[in-house]
Structures are given as structure tokens and as C-alpha cells.
Amino acid sequence: MALREIIILPDKRLREISKPVTEVTTEIRKLADDMFESMYEAPGIGLAAIQIAEPVRLITMDIVRKEGDGKSDPRAFINPEIVGASSEMNVYEEGCLSIPEYYAEVERPKTVRIRYTDLDGNVKEEDADGLFATCIQHEIDHLNGVLFVDHLSKLKRAMVIRKFEKAAKRGIKYV
Structure with a gap:
């Protein structure tokens, strides 16, 4: 395993649409x-490959660890x-490893049904709710070049983006 640098807003790679994985390989x-x-x-509970400058449709998550019961449930x-998504909505305060130290409430469908392939190459479907639903939607957004701030009002989004652009120009690096 190797620690990878997480790219930070305003890095334009965060807006790339990630390519499908055609085969589950050793790589x-x-x-x-x-x-x-x-x-x-970092620490975080979810990461999309594009956040480490790898434009492939891969997400890692461990929401159990976040909930603090001492357990871990790493999932890829x-x-x-x-x-599928419910019409009922839910609001969660979200943050992002690529937008450090900024949090905002985001409204998303309360439950979603997801289809994915696991690391053994098995195609699966499952329902997600609560933090799992929020996190998987957030990370799938990354794969499509969408950031959680894109769900905010135009004014709030512009303020956040401007803040990170100014910091980047001044050479401020968030850790």
C-alpha cells in the first residue's frame, strides 16, 4: 500500500468524468x-479515485469507522x-477531502439503490440509506466531475471556489 496525495480544489482534475473499469485487475x-x-x-470516510488523480470509476468507503464504535468495514x-432513488429527501452536513475544512448541509435522496462490482469481480445491487446513502451519492458525484459544493446555492458555491482559488494562488496547501 502507498499513501497518495489527495488533490484539492481548484484542481481541474476534480471536474473530470472518470472512465469505467473494464476488468478487476491486480492494479x-x-x-x-x-x-x-x-x-x-486524511482522515475520511470515502474517497473516489479521481481525488488521487486516478480517473477511474472506483470508490472506497468505511462509514462504520466514522460512527466510532471501534469497528471497521472497508468497502470498495x-x-x-x-x-433507483427515493423521492424522500434527507439533509446531511457534508465535507470533502478535496475541499478541506469546509462543511455544508446538502440535500440528497434519503435512500438509493446502487449497482456496482466488488473487488472479486461480482456485480451486486443493494439499498443504501442514512450516512451510507449520503456518502455513496457524494462519491459517485466525484466520478462524474461533480463536487458537493455544486449542490449549494450559486452564491455559496462561488464563495467556496473563490476561497480555494485565492489560497492556491498564494501557494497555501491544505493538509
Whole structure:
């Protein structure tokens, strides 16, 4: 495993649409391992491959660790897609490893049904709710070049982007 640098807004690569994974290979499994290590080190509960400058449709998550019961449930999702969503909405305060130290409430569908491939190459479907639903939607957004701030009002989004652009120009690097 290797610790990878997480790219930060305003890095334009965050707006790239990630390419599908065509085969679950040793390289994809190693990338997932690197992503878990980088995600835990940050620390975070979810990471999309594009956040470490790898434009492939791969997500790692561990929401159990966040909930603080001392357990861990690392999960990888290859080519994840939302195949159904509830009309009922939920609001969660979201943050992002690529937009450090900024949090905002985002409204998303309360439950979603996802289809993905696991690291063994098995295609699966499952329902997600609560933090899992929020996190998987957030990470799938990354794969499509969408950031959580894109769900905010135009004014709030512009303020956040401007803040990070100014910091980048001054050479301020968030850790």
C-alpha cells in the first residue's frame, strides 16, 4: 500500500468524468488499497479515485469507522451507479477531502439503490440509506466531475471556489 496525495480544489482534475473499469485487475486492487490507506490517513470516510488523480470509476468507503464504535468495514465499489432513488429527501452536513475544512448541509435522496462490482469481480445491487446513502451519492458525484459544493446555492458555491482559488494562488496547501 502507498499513501497518495489527495488533490484539492481548484484542481481541474476534480471536474473530470472518470472512465469505467473494464476488468478487476491486480492494479485496481492495489489502487483500492492505496485509496484506503490515503482515506484513513486524511482522515475520511470515502474517497473516489479521481481525488488521487486516478480517473477511474472506483470508490472506497468505511462509514462504520466514522460512527466510532471501534469497528471497521472497508468497502470498495467499482463502476458504481445509482439505479433507483427515493423521492424522500434527507439533509446531511457534508465535507470533502478535496475541499478541506469546509462543511455544508446538502440535500440528497434519503435512500438509493446502487449497482456496482466488488473487488472479486461480482456485480451486486443493494439499498443504501442514512450516512451510507449520503456518502455513496457524494462519491459517485466525484466520478462524474461533480463536487458537493455544486449542490449549494450559486452564491455559496462561488464563495467556496473563490476561497480555494485565492489560497492556491498564494501557494497555501491544505493538509
